[in-house]
Every structure is written in C-alpha cells, then in structure tokens.
Amino acid sequence: MKILIAEDEKALQSSIQTYLDRDGNVCEVASDFYEAQQKIALYDYDIIVLDVNLDTGSGLEILRIIKKEQKKVGVVIISANSSLEDKLEGLDLGADDYITKPFHLAELNSRIKAVLRRGKFGGSDTIEFHEIRVNTSSRTVYVEDKAITLTRKEYDLLLFFISNQGRVLSKGIIAEHLWGDNSDLLDNFDFIYVHINNLRKKLKGAGARYIKTAYGSGYKFIAE
Amino acid sequence: MKILIAEDEKALQSSIQTYLDRDGNVCEVASDFYEAQQKIALYDYDIIVLDVNLDTGSGLEILRIIKKEQKKVGVVIISANSSLEDKLEGLDLGADDYITKPFHLAELNSRIKAVLRRGKFGGSDTIEFHEIRVNTSSRTVYVEDKAITLTRKEYDLLLFFISNQGRVLSKGIIAEHLWGDNSDLLDNFDFIYVHINNLRKKLKGAGARYIKTAYGSGYKFIAE
DNA sequence: GTAGATTCTAAAGATAATTTAAAGATTTTA
C-alpha cells in the first residue's frame, strides 16, 4: 500500500515509516503543511497518516483540501490532543480514524489496515487487480469472472504480490512473508520457482502479464 | 550496497552475510573490535551492521570512532539487550536503527534499506539526476520518462555513480563496491570497460553526457 | 489410517548476464 506520513516530529516520522515499510508498504513522508499539500496533489495514496498539529499549518486544513478534491484516500489522524471536540471535528471532516499520542506502532498499523478494509474495498472484502478479483473472506479468486482454485501458498503469494504491486520482491522477502520464522535457515529458495510457475499457470494470461521476472533480483507484480 | 558486518558470533555472521549477499549487496565481515576498526578506517561502507556486544571491545566504542571521524555511513546496531537505555545510548551515539536479538534476517534487511533511503536520498524511493530517474522499490530506470532495462550490474553501477557523482571512481573502487572482498584478488578489471560501455549505450545520450572518462584514473559521473 | 491434495526436491533445458578475449581507437609520454 502507498502511504503518506504527514508528521513534523522527525523521530516519530521515521519510526512510523520504518514500521510501515517493514510491513510491506510504500511510504513517503511530508514534514510540513506545504510538502504534504504538494505530495497529495501530485500522487495517489491509499492512506494518509496525518498529524493535525503540523507546525506550519493545520493538519485539519489538509483534510479539508483532500475532501474538497474528492480524493479517495483513507485518512488516519494523529493528535496530541485527546479532547473529544478535536476528535469529532476530525471525523466530521472526513477522517476515517483517530489516534492519540502516544500510541503503539502496531496499533496505528492495525487501524490503517481496518480503514483499508472498510474504505478502499467499499466495505466489501473484495480486492481487484484488473481482471483478477479476490474475495478475502471466502478466499476465492476469479480471473475474468471465472473462479480458479489456488492452494494456500499460491493464494498467499498472490495476495502478497497484489499488496506490493510495483515493487521488486526478492525471493528472500517472499520466503520471509510466506514461510516466516525458519526461512532464515533455508539455504535455497528454489521451490519458490515452482510456486511462481504454478500461480502463473493458474492465472493464465494474467499470470504472464502481471508477474514479471526481474532477473537477478526477484519478481514484480505490475500491469502493462 | 557495500556493507560491513561486525559480529563475532560466527554462525550469525555468516547467515547475515549470505542473506545480504543474496539480496545483491557486497558484504565484508569483521569478527572483533580491531578488525572492525581497521576495515572502517580503510574502506568506505554504505552500511555497518554492528553488534554492540563484540567480545574484544565494545561495539559502542566503534560507533564513537565512526562519528568522531565524521564517516557518512548508516549504522544498524544489533544487541542482545532490549533495554531502553541501551537502545537510547546507541541511537544517541548516532546509530540509525537498532534491532534486538533474535531477529529475522528479512527484518534486518528492510531496516538497512530504510536507513539507506532515509539517509542518502531523503526518504524517497526515487532518485533523480537530470533526465535520469531511478525508482528503487520497483528497480526501474527512466531516461527522459522512458523506461530502460538494466541488468543487475548495470543498475548497481548506475546507483554507485549517482551516489558518488562528481568523484573520480577508479576501476579498483568500482570493482570493490560491485564485486566485494575478493575483488583485490582480481588481476585485471577489464570487464568493467564492458559494463561501462553497456550502461552508456542504455543511457543513450545521457550516458555519454554524464559518464566521463578520466583517462588513467577512472570514471566520473557529472553533468557539466 | 488412508486417499488425495499440497508442498518440496531434483534435475534437465532455456534464457539471460557476466566475463574473457581480442582488435581497433584514443590519449599520454618520452
């Protein structure tokens, strides 16, 4: 997921970024009002983590801009102030969730995930990528509206690809996400080739079209 | 990227090295305080992975040396101790991130990547040099907004050039960064000519414009 | 506990990248 972190406190900014990056997101940061405004105008984000106490301008002002421009983006507000009015004002203006300093990064992360589930996929549990559609609650996958049957590894791999689209994923990173713990100990990741091959076959044309080989560095899931 | 692993536990040392190597980095190792100190004095690294519990001397001492000598290098500390004071002391002394044993290698790797991005290129995953644009997460390179395909060596070489722009880079230095340790065993660096040539061709006009030959001493990446 | 599905291993074949080699061009040195 592509996330903008609008936060002026450098230490917090970088620890949020580190945490969210590690979770497979693509983060950018903005340290002040103008930078945030600019980046929002230029790029599309899935989520904006917005500190409403940005020093050079009100974070709430950014929220107004987003909503005025009809941007379809989830907004999670960070505030130092836990007063109820603040909270209501933020949510009223269209924020999707609200978190008060200090907080655990894991909590911020799970709220982001919840916002994404609720908002991005229209409250539904469907993820789409061109002709591929995934229903996350029933774990069914459709290619051009025809259901295909994926094994657990193939399904996990597909979701990992879709949620990291555009990024080159090394075999090590893939192994870490799909096999966890003991993947460190593995001395070869050759079996990933087999899963890639199987997933490509099951996705038919879409597999070849979207799962690109980055020779020597990994795989990339991308359209075109 | 060129990475020094200062870790005395042999098993961990070698698994870190294997993992980071496989991810396309060039790693060297130091097993004790003196070896680390020596290598840091002699070579330039992009990242030092530093175990603060090195047996023959405090790892934090090395951190002090690095900072005293103004070395521009990212430091990721490994510690067996997760106490807050330890962590703060490390970060206070100038470490860029901190990780507690035991950890997943992929996690260490993504922290290293985050440190590199934050430090060198201001947090963004896009590096620009005139009409050349590199997206480090998708590993794509654009020349005048048209994507070009680079092999791993060409990509590494380009990034090495961009991050050392203006400096004359000898073939020895280039070899050391792209081929690592055993590069000093090589008796000729002629293959670098080939990679330079290939990269220049793929960068089209920009290649000729920016990769300047410094006859007898190396190459320099610069826009006149 | 067994049958069937899934995952992993192994290996051959295909493809792509890297290095070697060598001929020709350019720059420096004497």
Next chain:
DNA sequence: TAAAATCTTTAAATTATCTTTAGAATCTAC
C-alpha cells in the same frame, strides 16, 4: 612523432539464474 598505455567496442565463451516437469515427501480431511 612514435611508442606505450589506456580505453572502446564487439563477439564468443562461460557462468548464473530462471522455467518447467516429474516425482517423492508431507500434510490434510475424511
């Protein structure tokens, strides 16, 4: 200016990485 050193360029040899298949090992559901 001629010789020596260094660099450019191309093609071929070598090596690395990826694809694909088949079957063995493992897991799962009944």
